[in-house]
Amino acid sequence: MESRTIEQFQGKTILITGATGFLSKLFVEKILRIQPNVKKLYLLIRASDYNSARKRLTNEVMISELFNIIREKMGSVYFCSLVEEKVFAISGDISQEDMGIINSQLRNEMYNEIDIIINSASTFDERYDIAMNVNVVGAMNVLKFAKNCTKVKMLLHVSTAYVCSKTTEIVREKPLVMGETFNENSYLDMDVERSVIANKLKELETQNKTPKEVTTTMKELGIQRAKLHGWLYTYSFTKAMGEMILGHLKENLQLVFIRPTIITSTYKEPFPGWIEGVRTLDAFILAYGKGVLNFFYGNPDSKLDTIPGDLVVNAIFAAILAHENNQCSQHVLIYHISSSSRGPPRNSDIKHFMFHYFTKNPWINKDGKTIKVTKPILFSNISSFRRHISIHYSLLLKMLKFVNLVSFHRFDKTYENMKMKMCKAIRLSELYEPYMFFYESFDDVNTEKLRMTVKEINLDEVLNFDPRCINWEDYFMNTHIPGSVRYLF
Incomplete structure (x- = not known):
């Protein structure tokens, strides 16, 4: 079966943006494993020059444990020579013209060689100006670059299923229309949004605000603008704008959107449980397992639409196989990679899984202390959640104050740390509210057709991306939570 996959990707040149990210690493590992005869993999890496990009490629991608299976299969010497021959680090930045690739000779070579472009560069919890530059302007710059490529078969853009607004309906696999919002009283003009950003930055500069104050203000501005137009937060808002601008300007380019939901650790490939970077769900697992928080903001009965990273990557492969040689579609092809209509876990299930896992496998901190957990509490009312946080930390502070007074230690620093943790807990709950209060389902009619094609x-x-094969209790208890402990704790 793998030979057919090898045949399809043999001799292809692929450009991947966001190359040091979780999904990109999984894609690079898989294609080298199933198709070492790929012609070239251009990996766009944010760096000041080639040497810096190459260093990041080595240190942040290729020496990762993720590649151990392929190293053992091929042998270290052959694997190193394969990487040297096939994998090319490109210094660049999608937020800049020509994706920040200064070398015109290199750009021309890429224009003449690239068959497929995968844009997986994005930024999540960021200030509005940075999110705009990466998720919107960056997407547009990748599209411009793709149009200069003489052989390019398709541009595959990794978006998010949460470009939708909060709803109780089924979310269809359909494109967003340029300028339309989820607030009937507003119209989205991206030039206006960029002007708002520029004016706010100028105002902050005039006021001599500190970098920390600028960051806080620009993060708040992003949330304000998102809510004005009917989105809940900056990430989904800017990713939606990125989709709009790509669809509006695509012309004759074959364009595919992959919209994953909450991405979790690998299900099977190249091995179960690999994860990198604290992702949406893992922030709660970390806080709970380390004994920092045992109460969260979320509806126990709402769906937690999760999808393992290797299934998302398999869907990317499948979409390329299905469409790279097709006559260009006039429409954007959209695929929801989700589990919400395929029996996903609920928040109450995750609460149960966490409690039982950390009861049986308690975390031992750096001081050798075993962290004992209690049953986590879910608050579906924000007022109750905030009140509980306030009471919880007030009691801790009183206890610490007493201990510190008895032992003549300073209390000020402890107080500030506790206050910071309280603010962080509240902000975390607000940031992840769309995931913890999820009532709708993501339609996956197109995705099911893609599964049938495969x-x-x-x-x-070889390219399994059907979440119906997953036993969620087994996955969380024996794969995802242990993986999070191993790679994130």
Whole structure:
């Protein structure tokens, strides 16, 4: 079965943005494993020059434990020579013209060689100006670059299923229309949004605000602008704008959007449980397992739409196989990679899984202390959640104050640390509210057709992205939580 996959990708040149990210690493590992005869992998890495980009490629990508399976399979010497021959670090930045690739000779070579572009660069919890530059302007710059590529078959853009607004309905696999919002009283003009950003930055500069104050203000501005137009937060808002601008300007380019939900650790490939970077769900697992928080903001009955990272990457492979040689579609092709209509876990399930895992496998901190957990509490009312946080930390502070007074230690620093933790807990709850109060389902009609296409060519085992195969309790208890402990704690 793998030979057919190898045949499809043999001799192809692929450009990948966001190359040091979680999904990009999984994609690079898989294509080198199933198709070492790929012609070239151009990995765009944010760096000041080639040497810095190459260093980041080595230190942040290729020496990762993720590649151990392929190293053992090929042997370290052959694997190193394969990487040297096939994988090329490109110094660049998608937020800049020409994606920040200064070398015109290199750009021309890329224009003439690239068959497929995968744009997986994005930024999540960021200030509005940075999110705009990466998620919107960056997407537009990747599109401009793609139009200069003479051989390019398609541009595959990794978006998010949460470009939708909060709803109780089924979210369809359909494109967003340029300028339309989820607030009937507003119209989205991206030039206006960029002007708002520029004016606010100028105002802050005039006021001589500190970098920390600028960051706080620009983060708040992003949330304000998102809510004005009917989105809940900056990430989904800017990713939606990125989709709009790509769809509006695509012309004759084959354009595919992959919209994953909450991405979790690998299900099977190249091995179960690999994860990198604290992702949406893992912030709660970390806080709970380390004994920092045992109460969270969320509805126990709402769906937690999770999807393992390797299934998302398999869907990317499948979409490329299905569409790279097709006549260009006039429409954007959209795929929800989700589990919400395929029996996903609920918040109450995750609460149960966390409690039982950390009861059986308690975390031992750096001081050798075993962290004992109690049953986590979910508050579905924000007022109750905030009140509980306030009471919780007030009691801790009183206790610490007493201990510190008895032992003649300073209390000020402890107080500030506790206050900071309280603010962080509140902000974390607000940031992840769209995921913890999820009532809708993501339609996956197109995705199901893609699964059938893969099955027809006997590649459904090699490129499995069907969440129905997952036993969620087994996955969380024996794969995801242990993986989070190993790679994130």
